[in-house]
Amino acid sequence: MATFEDVKTLVNKNNPGADVTMLELAYDFASKAHAGQKRLDGTDYITHAVETAYTLAQMNLDPDTIMAGLLHDVPEDTAVTLEEVEKNFGPNVGKLVRGITKLGKLKYRGLERYAENLRKMFVAMAEDVRVVIIKLADRLHNLETLSSLPPVKQQRIARETLEIYAPIANRLGIGELKGKLEDLAFRYVYPNEYQWVVEHTKSRMEDQLTYVNGVITELKELLAQSGLTNFSVHGRVKHLYSLYRKLQRKDMDIAKVYDLVAIRIIVNNEADCYHVLGLLHNKWKPLPGRIKDYIAQPKPNGYRSLHTTVFGEGGRIIEFQIRDTVMHDHAEYGIAAHWHYKESKGTELKLPPEQLKWITELLQWQKDIVDNEQYLASLKLDIFQNRIFVLTPKGDVIDLPEEATPVDFAYHIHSDIGDHCSGARVNEKLVPLETKLVSGDLVEIIMDKNRQGPSEDWLKFVKTNMARAHIKNYTKKKRSAFVKLFSRRAS
Ligand code: MN
Numbered sequence: 001m002a003t004f005e006d007v008k009t010l011v012n013k014n015n016p017g018a019d020v021t022m023l024e025l026a027y028d029f030a031s032k033a034h035a036g037q038k039r040l041d042g043t044d045y046i047t048h049a050v051e052t053a054y055t056l057a058q059m060n061l062d063p064d065t066i067m068a069g070l071l072h073d074v075p076e077d078t079a080v081t082l083e084e085v086e087k088n089f090g091p092n093v094g095k096l097v098r099g100i101t102k103l104g105k106l107k108y109r110g111l112e113r114y115a116e117n118l119r120k121m122f123v124a125m126a127e128d129v130r131v132v133i134i135k136l137a138d139r140l141h142n143l144e145t146l147s148s149l150p151p152v153k154q155q156r157i158a159r160e161t162l163e164i165y166a167p168i169a170n171r172l173g174i175g176e177l178k179g180k181l182e183d184l185a186f187r188y189v190y191p192n193e194y195q196w197v198v199e200h201t202k203s204r205m206e207d208q209l210t211y212v213n214g215v216i217t218e219l220k221e222l223l224a225q226s227g228l229t230n231f232s233v234h235g236r237v238k239h240l241y242s243l244y245r246k247l248q249r250k251d252m253d254i255a256k257v258y259d260l261v262a263i264r265i266i267v268n269n270e271a272d273c274y275h276v277l278g279l280l281h282n283k284w285k286p287l288p289g290r291i292k293d294y295i296a297q298p299k300p301n302g303y304r305s306l307h308t309t310v311f312g313e314g315g316r317i318i319e320f321q322i323r324d325t326v327m328h329d330h331a332e333y334g335i336a337a338h339w340h341y342k343e344s345k346g347t348e349l350k351l352p353p354e355q356l357k358w359i360t361e362l363l364q365w366q367k368d369i370v371d372n373e374q375y376l377a378s379l380k381l382d383i384f385q386n387r388i389f390v391l392t393p394k395g396d397v398i399d400l401p402e403e404a405t406p407v408d409f410a411y412h413i414h415s416d417i418g419d420h421c422s423g424a425r426v427n428e429k430l431v432p433l434e435t436k437l438v439s440g441d442l443v444e445i446i447m448d449k450n451r452q453g454p455s456e457d458w459l460k461f462v463k464t465n466m467a468r469a470h471i472k473n474y475t476k477k478k479r480s481a482f483v484k485l486f487s488r489r490a491s
Contacts (some may be wrong), residue, residue, distance in 0.1 A: 001047065002054035010057040011066065018063070022089070026067040029088060033078040041148035048141055049073060055137035059336045065130045068096035072134055075101045099124045099131030100138075118164065126359050132168065133336055136177055139165050143184040158188035173301035173334025182241035197244045204254055208261040209235060215312055216263060223265075226279055228272060236264045236321070258309050262319040266328050270295060273322045277306050280320055284310035287317065295327070300389060300399035303331055388439040403436045404463040410445045411467040418470055422448035434461040453478065
């Protein structure tokens with residue numbers, strides 16, 4: 001359990017010389033407001049606020065966000081109002097606390113409420129992503145103390161975590177938090193599967209760890225001999241839930257999972273990453289087709305690293321992940337890294353544009369959906385289902401839902417390209433427009449400037465809401481133009 005002293009120590013460690021006076025005031029303020037309140041597990045309510053702030057401090061977030069973490073439940077759960085919070089801690093902290101209060105206590109009370117909460121979440125995210133990061137930190141502690149809640153609530157909270165919170169953390173690139181949230185929720189949502197994974201992977205995991213430790217010793221020597229300084233090497237054990245998901249794709253055969261324990265190498269800069277990759281391949285033969293250069297082509301959530309799988313000592317297969325310190329920071333903290341204490345001083349905190357384009361797009365089309373059932377179905381499709389990564393001819397990475405087609409790709413780039421799309425080349429070969437794209441495809445759209453607009457037939461195969469909306473819109477307009485023309489002629 002973290003104390004407020006721990007929060008301060010962490011802030012000071014990450015940012016030597018930081019002024020923690022305001023943090024102390026926020027802690028005192030929240031402690032007084034929550035005085036006498038207990039959580040269901042019997043602890044003082046303030047421990048929850050402190051744990052939330054501690055998670056945010058671990059992510060090295062700016063002081064306003066950490067303060068808002070301490071104060072996040074004050075307006076909702078105590079007699080102290082939002083206005084008082086704002087008066088004491090200024091408009092920036094006030095704005096964050098207001099955002100969280102507006103989100104309210106997300107509850108799974110039926111479809112209506114669920115859809116409404118999701119909408120609120122995305123609106124809040126577009127206004128200030130930090131609101132949602134605080135919400136994720138809040139959820140993490142609620143999961144850590146889930147055992148003290150009644151089973152019905154446990155189920156609701158855990159399920160919601162797997163369905164909403166973890167995917168959002170993933171989309172924001174906060175890998176560390178995503179893994180923790182999933183693993184905590186896993187045992188509640190799928191208790192039997194959880195047990196199965198723990199039991200069936202334990203001995204292999206231990207065995208692999210022993211092996212990896214041997215490799216690490218050898219590797220450190222190799223890196224030092226090559227003249228590298230300032231590197232760190234450690235074993236990374238795969239999170240249980242993502243292991244379970246992978247096993248489902250691999251016939252539940254643990255022998256087919258190569259990254260049960262991977263080796264992570266963190267170096268000084270990008271050039272060193274490639275240098276290390278060369279050293280590894282020189283020493284151990286790589287498995288064909290398993291080298292992934294996420295530095296040259298980052299994942300859409302911003303993740304960068306080099307991955308390779310090799311036949312290691314004794315022919316055993318082992319995965320390496322190579323990155324520099326900046327990449328590592330972004331891999332663990334994703335979007336949160338944009339608000340790291342030092343970088344944020346005195347700067348306007350706005351949405352970093354590229355990584356968050358999908359949120360504004362989401363808000364665009366979700367405005368038009370009034371039916372909640374349809375809304376949830378389309379959200380699942382656009383956000384929460386598996387994504388594929390395809391490339392433009394210029395090498396930009398575009399992420400789309402699984403089974404997306406060239407038409408979805410075209411509309412994703414620009415509505416004009418979608419409207420005038422007449423054909424597509426995938427990996428330099430002409431393909432029909434309904435072709436299902438797969439990750440890594442290089443997609444080029446052939447446009448016909450004379451084309452009148454999209455074909456209604458495309459509705460049969462497009463996967464994204466954006467494409468669907470554009471096509472429907474066009475056909476609707478065309479119909480009403482036709483009707484107008486017809487009625488004019490008739491009169
Ligand atoms: Mn809370």
